[in-house]
Each structure stands twice: as structure tokens, then as C-alpha cells.
Amino acid sequence: MGLYGAMKLIKNANLYAPEPLGMSDLLISGEQILHVSEPGFTLPGLEVEVIDAEGRAVSPGFIDNHVHVLGGGGGLGFRSRVPELQTSQLTRVGTTTVIGMLGFDQSTKDMRGLVGKTKGFVGDGITAYALTGATLRHPVPTLTGDIIDDIAFIDSIIGVGEISISELGYGYDSLGPGAQYIAEALVQALLVGRLAGKGGFLCLQVPPYFEQCLKPLFTMLDTSHVPINQMIPSHVNQTEGYMLDAIQWGQRGGWVDVGANYRPDNFYERSIQPAEAVTRFVEAGISVDQILISSDGNGAPPKEEKGEAVPSRANYGHVGSLHMVWRQLIEQNRLPPEDALRLVTSNVAKACHLPQKGQIRAGMDADLIFFDKDWQVDTVIARGQEMVRNKEILVRGMFEETVLEGLK
Ligand SMILES: [Zn+2]
Incomplete structure (x- = not known):
């Protein structure tokens, strides 16, 4: 993965930063938020993973x-x-x-x-x-x-x-x-x-x-x-x-x-x-x-x-x-x-004096929740990595599954 392979562009997020910012795009580089912009943000010529929030509410x-x-x-x-x-x-x-x-x-x-x-x-x-x-x-x-x-x-x-x-x-x-x-x-x-x-x-x-x-x-x-x-x-x-x-x-x-x-x-x-x-x-x-x-x-x-x-x-x-x-x-x-x-x-x-946490803006850690219409947790990004996508868990602790399934 090259430098830009670690970049993600989240499009069509209804941002709560936590103050309401309305529809926005969000650029993540590695573990941090690089840029918050109006919808329609593009990075011509760069390889970026695009995640479409489809208008869902997105919070820290x-x-x-x-x-x-x-x-x-x-x-x-x-x-x-x-x-x-x-x-x-x-x-x-x-x-x-x-x-x-x-x-x-x-x-x-x-x-x-x-x-x-x-x-x-x-x-x-x-x-x-x-x-x-x-x-x-x-x-x-x-x-x-x-x-x-x-x-x-x-x-x-x-x-x-x-x-x-x-x-x-x-x-x-x-x-x-x-x-x-x-x-x-x-x-x-x-x-x-x-x-x-x-x-x-x-x-x-x-x-x-x-x-x-x-x-x-x-x-x-x-x-x-x-x-x-x-x-x-x-x-x-x-x-x-x-x-x-x-x-x-x-x-x-x-x-x-x-x-x-x-x-x-x-x-x-x-x-x-x-x-x-x-x-x-x-x-x-x-x-x-x-x-x-x-x-x-x-x-x-x-x-x-x-x-x-x-x-x-x-x-x-x-x-x-x-x-x-x-x-x-x-x-x-x-x-x-x-x-x-x-x-x-x-x-x-x-x-708790955690200056990198708790808000969505450039320079903060890329920790995000996408909510469904009922404010249930839908997708979760932690330090730039998708941990949960559409309620499906993508990342678990090393032994979470093996321990639970070991007796089957
Ligand atoms: Zn206690």
C-alpha cells in the first residue's frame, strides 16, 4: 500500500462534528482527518478509497x-x-x-x-x-x-x-x-x-x-x-x-x-x-x-x-x-x-484532556460513527480503519472468534 492507498474519502456525510455541519465530504489520511469540505471534493489523479455515507449522520x-x-x-x-x-x-x-x-x-x-x-x-x-x-x-x-x-x-x-x-x-x-x-x-x-x-x-x-x-x-x-x-x-x-x-x-x-x-x-x-x-x-x-x-x-x-x-x-x-x-x-x-x-x-x-479526540475537524484522529435513521450504530471507523461496516464486524480481537468457536 502506497502513501495514498491509506487515504479514504467519505462522501455525502451528514456531519455532526458534534456541531451540525450538514452534508460534507471528509478526507482521511492514515489515522487522521486531513480535510473537511463541502460535498463534491475530488483529488484528481490520486488513488483514494471512496466510502459513500449516503446521507447518513456521521459523528465522532x-x-x-x-x-x-x-x-x-x-x-x-x-x-x-x-x-x-x-x-x-x-x-x-x-x-x-x-x-x-x-x-x-x-x-x-x-x-x-x-x-x-x-x-x-x-x-x-x-x-x-x-x-x-x-x-x-x-x-x-x-x-x-x-x-x-x-x-x-x-x-x-x-x-x-x-x-x-x-x-x-x-x-x-x-x-x-x-x-x-x-x-x-x-x-x-x-x-x-x-x-x-x-x-x-x-x-x-x-x-x-x-x-x-x-x-x-x-x-x-x-x-x-x-x-x-x-x-x-x-x-x-x-x-x-x-x-x-x-x-x-x-x-x-x-x-x-x-x-x-x-x-x-x-x-x-x-x-x-x-x-x-x-x-x-x-x-x-x-x-x-x-x-x-x-x-x-x-x-x-x-x-x-x-x-x-x-x-x-x-x-x-x-x-x-x-x-x-x-x-x-x-x-x-x-x-x-x-x-x-x-x-x-x-x-x-x-x-480527560484528549486533544485528538471527540471532534471532527482537520488534524483530529479519524474516529467516526455512521448512524442509521434510528440512531443505531451502522459503521465505525477507528484511527482511520473501518472496524464495523453496515453493522457487520470487520475487525475483532485476535482470539475473539477462536475462543468462542473452539468448542464447536
Ligand atoms: Zn467502576
């Missing part, structure tokens, strides 16, 4: 900022450890950039595995990053022994998380030191992020069931003045109490990250429907630019019924919930498509 690829790529779970015994996520599980739902993290189980899954998994995704053709740490241990486990060195020297690692505020662990309010540890980890990540040119942000888990929720962090913010937008509080719609604190958090200028898997119909009885949570934030005067959605996918916390965890049943979180909830925002007329798209593209790129 989705960025999922919270995924347990190595498999979460483990809270219900060794049998409850979730398997590793596979590349096509992400691409088939439009996710072309994933941020992976450890979760509850930091005994059998570690940072070496997480960084290796991240590199594997990149090898498959998508974009993947990792956060250093795990949910329930202060100080957090790291790859090199130190948050600062992890972010300074490991290319994949761009921040720290998912960390619980509570030093007692999930399901308990903090005795006090938890918020202080969050501030220390946050500032380490922030400062080294400047050196390494990375976001250095912190993905926050909040014990949502008692009185504290985000309150220890409001006190921490008042005393330390650390920048609120270096933290991403996760699945803020998990309970009404957390939601109320998250509205205040948003009113103070912070990101609010809605958890797509936290839904009453998905065994989180006390949660607020994610689409409803987005509407409540907008009605509370929080800018659409501050709202994110993530899946917290491929994890498996214990199921909750009547407000109690069910000790023998896990609840798997699908990465596809990100697209499902995003689509509800449009179907339920809560947001126009261009605004809904920001929650899963440009806002996330800004929150």
Missing part, C-alpha cells in the same frame, strides 16, 4: 471514560470475576476510545495486566488509556510504585482512579481521611500531568447510600481550593442523595458523569434513570458542556433489590448502555442530537 466516535476492561466483579467470590472485554464489544456500540481502570478486585487483577490490556486494544485498532489505582485501597496500587511515576513514564496512564472517597471502602461513609487522600492523589496526578502533557485527572467513586456522598469533598474543596474539574465523580445518578450533591457539584463548575448502567430497570432500584438525570442537570442550570456519560461497563457489582445488596447475584454492566442511554436522550426529545453527542464525545475529550 464515542469515548467511554469508565470501563473495567480487564473485567470487574469479584465481590461475590472468585467465580464472579468478569472476563476481559473484547475490542468488538466496544466498536459495535460506537466506542472508539476507552479509558480502562481496575475496580473492586485489586488482588487478582493489577496494573501490569491493565496496561497490557490497553496496549492490546491499541494493537486491535482502537484507542485506549488506563488510570492508575483501584477502588478501595488508600494509597492506591500502581505500576511503578508511585502515581507520579506511572503518569510521567507510562504512556497509557493518563490519570488516577477509580478511587473511593471512603478509606473504609465501598458502602461505608468516610471516617475523615478519605477526602484528604483524594486531594493528595489528585494534586500528584495534576502536577505530573503538566510535566507529561496529560490530563492527570481523578475518577472518583462515592459511597452513595448514607449522608456523606460528595460532602467530604465540598469541605476539601473549600479548604484546599484544588481545581474541581480535575475530578470526575462517577455514576452520579446512583441515588437521590448523590444526585442532589452532584447538582451542587455541577453548579460549582465540576463535571457530572452519569452512569449509563445505573438504572432502576437494571437492578439499581434507587438510581435515577440516566436520561432523566441529564434533564435534571440541565434544569438546574448546569451547562450541557459539563455533563458526561460513561458506562462503568464490564463490571459486576452485587445486585440491589429493595435497597439491599443481593449476596448471591451479580449485575453485569454492558458497555453498550452508553449508546443506549445516549440514544434515549434523542428519542425522548431531551436533547437535540448535536447536544447529546457532546456528552459522549467532545465533553469527555475535554474532561
Whole structure:
């Protein structure tokens, strides 16, 4: 393949960049967008692969900022450890950039595995990053022994998380030191992020069931003045109490990250429907630019019924919930498509400091979704390569098929 063999011309795309640009042509060179133009763009004499979008809506690829790529779970015994996520599980739902993290189980899954998994995704053709740490241990486990060195020297690692505020662990309010540890980890990540040119942000888990929720962090913010937008509080719609604190958090200028898997119909009885949570934030005067959605996918916390965890049943979180909830925002007329798209593209790129991601314009990575008329994912391009075409998966992880078909 020569230099121009890697060029693709996408014609007749109804572009959402995410702002609506109308019918456009798009030239891709290698992994990047080279040019966006009016329809009718030609490159006489050059060999270019032409892809006709046939008027379909085309958006940036989705960025999922919270995924347990190595498999979460483990809270219900060794049998409850979730398997590793596979590349096509992400691409088939439009996710072309994933941020992976450890979760509850930091005994059998570690940072070496997480960084290796991240590199594997990149090898498959998508974009993947990792956060250093795990949910329930202060100080957090790291790859090199130190948050600062992890972010300074490991290319994949761009921040720290998912960390619980509570030093007692999930399901308990903090005795006090938890918020202080969050501030220390946050500032380490922030400062080294400047050196390494990375976001250095912190993905926050909040014990949502008692009185504290985000309150220890409001006190921490008042005393330390650390920048609120270096933290991403996760699945803020998990309970009404957390939601109320998250509205205040948003009113103070912070990101609010809605958890797509936290839904009453998905065994989180006390949660607020994610689409409803987005509407409540907008009605509370929080800018659409501050709202994110993530899946917290491929994890498996214990199921909750009547407000109690069910000790023998896990609840798997699908990465596809990100697209499902995003689509509800449009179907339920809560947001126009261009605004809904920001929650899963440009806002996330800004929150996680991924300057090549989340928008369609010259110089950005060529991560694209073509949608059908019902806003279902039709075709997906990641870093210039077609991963899904007309709902058919073209690129899979190396062992996706052999493992599944090996027993036939
Ligand atoms: Zn999580």
C-alpha cells in the first residue's frame, strides 16, 4: 500500500462534528482527518478509497471514560470475576476510545495486566488509556510504585482512579481521611500531568447510600481550593442523595458523569434513570458542556433489590448502555442530537484532556460513527480503519472468534 492507498474519502456525510455541519465530504489520511469540505471534493489523479455515507449522520466516535476492561466483579467470590472485554464489544456500540481502570478486585487483577490490556486494544485498532489505582485501597496500587511515576513514564496512564472517597471502602461513609487522600492523589496526578502533557485527572467513586456522598469533598474543596474539574465523580445518578450533591457539584463548575448502567430497570432500584438525570442537570442550570456519560461497563457489582445488596447475584454492566442511554436522550426529545453527542464525545475529550479526540475537524484522529435513521450504530471507523461496516464486524480481537468457536 502506497502513501495514498491509506487515504479514504467519505462522501455525502451528514456531519455532526458534534456541531451540525450538514452534508460534507471528509478526507482521511492514515489515522487522521486531513480535510473537511463541502460535498463534491475530488483529488484528481490520486488513488483514494471512496466510502459513500449516503446521507447518513456521521459523528465522532464515542469515548467511554469508565470501563473495567480487564473485567470487574469479584465481590461475590472468585467465580464472579468478569472476563476481559473484547475490542468488538466496544466498536459495535460506537466506542472508539476507552479509558480502562481496575475496580473492586485489586488482588487478582493489577496494573501490569491493565496496561497490557490497553496496549492490546491499541494493537486491535482502537484507542485506549488506563488510570492508575483501584477502588478501595488508600494509597492506591500502581505500576511503578508511585502515581507520579506511572503518569510521567507510562504512556497509557493518563490519570488516577477509580478511587473511593471512603478509606473504609465501598458502602461505608468516610471516617475523615478519605477526602484528604483524594486531594493528595489528585494534586500528584495534576502536577505530573503538566510535566507529561496529560490530563492527570481523578475518577472518583462515592459511597452513595448514607449522608456523606460528595460532602467530604465540598469541605476539601473549600479548604484546599484544588481545581474541581480535575475530578470526575462517577455514576452520579446512583441515588437521590448523590444526585442532589452532584447538582451542587455541577453548579460549582465540576463535571457530572452519569452512569449509563445505573438504572432502576437494571437492578439499581434507587438510581435515577440516566436520561432523566441529564434533564435534571440541565434544569438546574448546569451547562450541557459539563455533563458526561460513561458506562462503568464490564463490571459486576452485587445486585440491589429493595435497597439491599443481593449476596448471591451479580449485575453485569454492558458497555453498550452508553449508546443506549445516549440514544434515549434523542428519542425522548431531551436533547437535540448535536447536544447529546457532546456528552459522549467532545465533553469527555475535554474532561480527560484528549486533544485528538471527540471532534471532527482537520488534524483530529479519524474516529467516526455512521448512524442509521434510528440512531443505531451502522459503521465505525477507528484511527482511520473501518472496524464495523453496515453493522457487520470487520475487525475483532485476535482470539475473539477462536475462543468462542473452539468448542464447536
Ligand atoms: Zn467502576
